[in-house]
Each structure stands twice: as structure tokens, then as C-alpha cells.
Amino acid sequence: MPSEGQRPRLSNRVEQAVLRLLDQALAYHPDACRCPRCRRDVVALALRRLPARYAGSATGEVLIDVELQRVQVQAELLGALDQAIRVVKARPHHDRPA
Ligand SMILES: [Zn+2]
Numbered sequence: 078m079p080s081e082g083q084r085p086r087l088s089n090r091v092e093q094a095v096l097r098l099l100d101q102a103l104a105y106h107p108d109a110c111r112c113p114r115c116r117r118d119v120v121a122l123a124l125r126r127l128p129a130r131y132a133g134s135a136t137g138e139v140l141i142d143v144e145l146q147r148v149q150v151q152a153e154l155l156g157a158l159d160q161a162i163r164v165v166k167a168r169p170h171h172d173r174p175a
Pocket residue numbers: 110111112113114115116169171
């Protein structure tokens with residue numbers, strides 16, 4: 078097994094894009110909770126509905142990020158976030174023991 082330091086750094090670009098859009102999606106739900114727990118739940122739930130896009134290089138990251146900026150894709154990400162916010166709003170986890 079490679080040690081922690083040798084593991085290649087892979088980031089799910091969809092996760093970055095969803096995190097960037099979270100506040101925009103929350104703007105449509107003024108009554109939704111914004112605590113760190115609920116925000117994390119929303120992002121996790123949205124990402125479950127979306128295919129992950131991993132980049133293995135800086136060039137790959139740029140190409141994926143350009144793709145993720147497309148209006149159609151942004152709408153898809155916001156739609157997934159919107160659904161996730163509705164689910165978390167209906168059953169927030171923040172008042173339950175972790
Ligand atoms: Zn909360």
C-alpha cells in the first residue's frame with residue numbers, strides 16, 4: 078500500500094462545482110438550515126445523484142471545469158442541489174446525534 082504522501086491527489090471536480098453553487102441553490106430556500114451539518118448533507122446528497130468527474134492532471138482539471146461551466150451542466154448541478162436541499166429540509170440531521 079502506498080503511504081499517505083505518495084497517493085496521487087485526485088479531486089472530484091463535480092464536488093468543487095457543487096460547493097461553488099451551494100449558496101446560489103440555497104438562495105431559493107430561505108427557510109433551509111445553513112448549519113455546517115446540513116450544508117454537508119446537501120452536498121453529499123447532491124453528489125450521490127451526479128456522476129463524479131476526476132482529473133488526473135492540471136490540464137484535465139481545466140478541461141473538466143470548462144465542461145462543468147456549460148449552462149446545461151450548471152442547470153443539472155443546481156437541480157441536484159435543489160432536490161437535495163428539499164430532502165435535507167424535510168428531515169434535517171443536525172438535531173440528531175451523529
Ligand atoms: Zn442544520
